[in-house]
Amino acid sequence: MSSIREMKLSSKNIVSPKGFKAAGIHCGIKHKKKDLAILYSEVPASVAGVFTTNKVQAAPIKVTKEVVYETKKMQAVIVNSGNANACTGKQGLLDAYEMQQLAAEKLGIDPKLVGVSSTGVIGELMKMDCIREGVKKIELGNSLENGIDFAQAILTTDTVMKNTTYSTQIDGKEVIISGTAKGSGMIEPNMATMLAFITTDANIESDVLQKALSEITDVTFNCITVDGDTSTNDMVLVLANGLAGNNPLTPEHPDWNNFYKTLKMVAEDLSKAIARDGEGATKLIEVEVDGAVSDEEARKIAKTVVGSPLVKTAVFGCDANWGRIICAVGYSGATVDPEKIIIKIGDKKMVENGEPIPFDEDELIKILKANEIKIYVSLGLGDGHGIAWGCDLTYDYVQINASYRS
Structure with missing residues (x-):
């Protein structure tokens, strides 16, 4: 069993693991602030997801569950804030699928590799003209600024961005795990109005990653509460694209604990950041x-x-x-x-x-x-x-x- 220490990396964010790009812009869903974001991996990534337990679930949840549970690979996620696309009926589902298609065409990838995530007001149809124009003009990159733009574009009533990054060693190679989240109110997991996106360049199969995420969620994201309300849109997604070049991770791998502990630290940091930023909170x-x-x-x-x-x-x-x-x-x-x-x-x-x-x-x-x-x-x-x-x-x-x- 390895005793390598995990290292927290400042001035790093969601695009820091190898092969990830992101962007965030203002497209017109909100009045002024950034409201449309895309996260992208240069290669299809293993994926794991955990979703809200509210029986009323927004259209993007259905679309993204199909990618996580059926395709079991994900290469991109398109995210908007300002509109939850929840309780919007058949049109809402059509809009979520269109968002998936728009992002796929922009990136030149299979739509079945694209997740969709939305947060904001419930019961209003998405401003699809804004989304269409936004996807046309958004430009992805792997700079620190690109990661910050992504983190800003997913916020609603949050007062601060929520980012964290750690590195660890697996098979003698550096593996980076980064996370970005939003969440401020309606935070009563299992789960709540919170979105969390975690990227890593670790090599791990989706089924193994899913088991790890589910276990870690129970002691992190599912252990926060702001106001006792459970939302319709929430999800945690982990994308692992394997570009660090380590041998495939399983619980039997000698460095498994390095990966598992580091992923847990990322999830715990994001969970505490969400709780700390509860709407109106001071403590x-x-x-x-x-x-x-x-x-x-x-x-x-x-x-x-x-x-x-x-x-x-x-x-x-x-x-x-x-x-x-x-x-x-x-x-x-x-x-x-x-x-x-x-x-x-x-x-x-x-x-x-x-x-x-x-x-x-x-x-x-x-x-x-x-x-x-x-x-x-x-x-x-x-x-x-x-x-x-x-x-x-x-x-x-x-x-x-x-x-x-x-």
Whole structure:
């Protein structure tokens, strides 16, 4: 088993792995900001995808699922923001297929190798004239600026871009894994209004990549929550084009752990960036749970606590109200013994064996004023461990979502 350390690369982005190009432009779906993007691999790539569990699914989800599950290779993704193309009936599906065709013609590739992704307002037909003209004029490249343009073009109410890149060693060759995501509201995976695109030049078959992504999603993208709403459009896609030249990766490969750990780090970075940028948010909240009867139950409790509106508002108001935390633990549906619960905020223990212990209110207020808040819960029942991420609930969240369509 290799012990090579993963290295985070600054000033790198979605086009940094070998053979990837991207672009993002303004085509007219939004008033001013970039709203159309294309990601492209010079060769067909192995692909894996995870999609929203909302039973109401947007047209682009159907189109992209066909590529992921039937073609099992992907060479490009066309993405727009400003319009979700969701709940748009037969015309919406025709428009999604046309977007696929337009991108394929632009790039000179088979339409069955093109994924489609949309995010924005639900229930409005796509401005296809804007898409057609945009695809004509978009020009792809592999510069840092091209990657930034792509990252900007997929945003909606996000306040910042979400990019991360790591490198690792496989068969003595450098393998790069990069990710770009968007997501700010309606974030309650499995999954939510979040899009994540991950590129790598690793050599790995689609079925193996799919299994890895599904496992990693359970402990990253599916462990974030902003507001408890699940969207109609969300997807995570990983494209692996093999141009690093390593031997095919499988769990039996001696450097498998290097790849798996690095992919997980990319997914975790993007997940935390989405939670940190929740609409109107001022703080990232991390809830760690151990001592649960299973990892699944630990994650369930962590997500319940971080998703509690009362916990979120207490964090916003710098109120060390541990009663809201233990309440959320209790109604999570997981196995708990109230007499064994330990709760900490930061490094300050507030509850031990289910009973309050004295704490300095001023010290807790200082902890809660930080940009990142850590809540720790121990159940004393088993070896289960889980982490979830979310954000505080602020006045601005209400204002943003009260006027979203306007």
